[in-house]
Amino acid sequence: MVELNKAQEERAARLHGEAVVVDTHCDSLGGFLRRGREPPRDFNERGETGQIDLPRLVEGGVACQTFAMFTASGALVPDATLRALRMVDKFYEMAENPGFVTVTDVDGILKAKEDGVVSGLLSLEGAEPLMGDISLMRVFYRLGVRMISFTWNFRTPFADGLGAKRAEGKLPELGVQALEEMEKLGIVFDVSHICDTNFWDVCDVMEGPFIASHSNCRDLCDVPRNLTDDMIKALADHGGVMGMNYLGAFVAKEDPSLEKLVDHVDRIVDLVGPDHVGLGSDFDGGGRLPELDDTSQVPNITRELVKREYSDEDVLKILGGNHLRVFKTVFK
Numbered sequence: 001m002v003e004l005n006k007a008q009e010e011r012a013a014r015l016h017g018e019a020v021v022v023d024t025h026c027d028s029l030g031g032f033l034r035r036g037r038e039p040p041r042d043f044n045e046r047g048e049t050g051q052i053d054l055p056r057l058v059e060g061g062v063a064c065q066t067f068a069m070f071t072a073s074g075a076l077v078p079d080a081t082l083r084a085l086r087m088v089d090k091f092y093e094m095a096e097n098p099g100f101v102t103v104t105d106v107d108g109i110l111k112a113k114e115d116g117v118v119s120g121l122l123s124l125e126g127a128e129p130l131m132g133d134i135s136l137m138r139v140f141y142r143l144g145v146r147m148i149s150f151t152w153n154f155r156t157p158f159a160d161g162l163g164a165k166r167a168e169g170k171l172p173e174l175g176v177q178a179l180e181e182m183e184k185l186g187i188v189f190d191v192s193h194i195c196d197t198n199f200w201d202v203c204d205v206m207e208g209p210f211i212a213s214h215s216n217c218r219d220l221c222d223v224p225r226n227l228t229d230d231m232i233k234a235l236a237d238h239g240g241v242m243g244m245n246y247l248g249a250f251v252a253k254e255d256p257s258l259e260k261l262v263d264h265v266d267r268i269v270d271l272v273g274p275d276h277v278g279l280g281s282d283f284d285g286g287g288r289l290p291e292l293d294d295t296s297q298v299p300n301i302t303r304e305l306v307k308r309e310y311s312d313e314d315v316l317k318i319l320g321g322n323h324l325r326v327f328k329t330v331f332k
């Protein structure tokens, strides 16, 4: 448990209320769709299962939640475009609730915060639905997508994922073209799940900032999905941000905890300063962390940052300010 004195509790509550809390990744969208015989979860109801729904986003003080369209898993790939389009439909249906608004720019995020409603940003995790066709990227942009990762671990026509066999090749020419198109359109590029060699190709190709929407430090938790110190420095050199992944497997090999999650924040701040770390829960991606079991508990991160005596300015940056800076740079 994060133990704070009264003054610290007040400071944490004030900062969390003031912050525009941004979470750059969750896998909740699929759960709101019917799949097989399981009934879908209801975004509007506080659920017993899952980790994100509107009531819990409100409780957790999350201002802007990114909802990823995740479709890829082997045999399902042929249906990826259809499944992504169903997720687009669900995303806009969610906005029938007046407490939730879909956004495509920073002004929209800030206005929602001012109005006291939660905003949602649409992202694509894995480029399978694009079917190797950049014109489909433009179509998804028009449908509201503002963040894309080229791969969810597998090989796509755009890049190799961490799980792809022979994943040490160069970024394909199509990936290079797609990055240029994304910079033109104003879509944030997300390196989470991309293989290491392709990560470095992205660094060479891109001039502007990119993000790792849900990745931690490999040095503290040695899994391929986390970034090495050199990668973190390169991401920072580009002005990018890493969203901290709350799922135990990415936090620590043994006894993952909220404290150990914030150790990742400390390490990034030590390495590259306070401008390159944010939140990227990965909620509903299959894992849990005590004291951060669902999105209603996000204020515990703020309490831990206050306990570690981060300045007001740095807390606000980590909770969302850093991601907003990247969004402002990239979005048109």
Ligand SMILES: [Zn+2]
Pocket (backbone or CB within 6 Å): 125, 192, 193, 214, 285
């Ligand atoms: Zn993921």
